[in-house]
Amino acid sequence: MNHGLALDRASVRSYDRDGRLHVTESPISKATVSSYYGREIPNWQGLRLDPNRIYKLLRAPDELEKGVATFNNLPLLKKHIPVTAAKPSTELIVGTTGSDSMFDGTYLKNSLAIWDAESIAGIESDEQKELSAAYHYVADMTPGMYDGIHHDGVMRDIVGNHVALVEEGRVGADVVVCDSLPLELKHMKLNKKMVAVAVRAALGAYLQPKLAQDAAPKEIASLLKAGGSAKSIAEAAKNKFGTLLAQDMEIDSAELASIIEAVADDAETQEPAELPAQDDDICAQVLELLAGKLPEEDLAKIRALISGTPAQDDDPDNKPEPKEEDSVSKPAMDAAIRAATRKAEKDTVNRINAIRIAEAEVKPLIGDVVAMDSADEIYKVALDEVGVDTTGVHPSAYRSLVKMQIGIAESAKLKAHLAMDSAAIDSFEKRFPTASKLVRI
DSSP, rough: OEEEEEOSOOGGEOOOOOOOEEEEEEEEEESEEEEEGGSSSSTTTTTOOTSSSSSEEEOOOOHHHHHHGGGGGOOSSSSSSOOOSSOOOOOGEEEOOOOOOOOOSSEEEEEEEEHHHOOOOOOHTTTTEEEEEEEEEEOOOEEEEEOOOOSSEEEEEEEEEEEESSSSBOOOTTTTTOBBOHHHHHHHHHHHHHHHHHHHHHHHHHHHHGGOTTOOOHHHHHHHHHOOOOHHHHHHHHHGGGGBOOOOOOOOOHHHHHHHHHHHHHHOOOOOGGGGGGOHHHHHHHHHHTTTTTTTHHHHHHHHHHOOOOOOTHHHHHHHHOSSSHHHOOHHHHHHHHHHHHHHHHHHHHHHHEEEEEEEEHHHHHSOOOOOOOOOHHHHHHHHHOOOOOOTGGGGHHHHHHHHHHHHHHHHHHHHHHHHHHHHHHHHHHHHHTTTGOOOO
């Protein structure tokens, strides 16, 4: 459930001398009908619910009123994670609910204290101002109507677990500083068509360079019609196009899922005023951003994908197939490009950081190394230098082998030092055999 934190009235907000934020009264949940995937509902298997179907559940007023006391003195977290006394997740706690929880017939309210400066800043900047309550409940899948809205079931026996600060909750912005929305439902809520088109563009841009010349990433729309999470779409793409790949190419489903999520998030956060009105010169902008990041032949394939013109190695006599409905728009492609560019920049920074770490870690073994393109290369050079055979060893294990060799070297130095101390003592005793018999007078 999402609710807005009551920060707009000075009478409810105050700071203590140590900078902690106190809110005398704020809605933390609401009696309303909300959407949940079947897999989110407790005991969904026992209830024989479809894990991928959306069910409407009523957070009933009488059930909230019965559970009101269970929302007192709960941890306020900076993200959702179930907590218990045995596993309190103290590193995520940024505050607490008060001990004066009450229900007014629509809203469940309580006072709040926020102790963490970063979280307070997020609230003040509106970046993290909605509240999302987490609670235990029993799903009663009895359909009905509430306030003119149909529901598939009712939440019974509600017991509070924690409250989290989120960017967007499930109940709405009237419960500010409560129940965060899953990625899929968030996408459905904001500009569904824009998200779908952007994801389609990202799928096409990712798949096209990897496919064999005689293959084309058709039927992408069918992957999106099936719905599901970014991970399930990526897995479906891998299964569908895995046999059509060019030599030495592969589809990394985890990487593709992260791209889909980034593109979808970027597309749905655009305001209408931000979206370009024209659809001109898409290719030029795409190729300008991707120049130097992909081989020319891959750029040609992407040019063909987004502009409809044939790549250089295509047969110009063949007429291009008609564009599928909802062909990729400039805003969608811009969203895909921004996400891809951000990912490329992040990957570059991570690669450089990994190289610097590798250079520092191999220094005890081989000293300074010449510039290399990857951390794996640096670790392998170090292992080769000390005579470790890496035949058949996956590069991901190189770093552990280097650390092992450093440990062996340090152990050898320690043994040598101990041996020298022992030799010195032995030499002293041979030179002065009666020294041990001397006594203090």
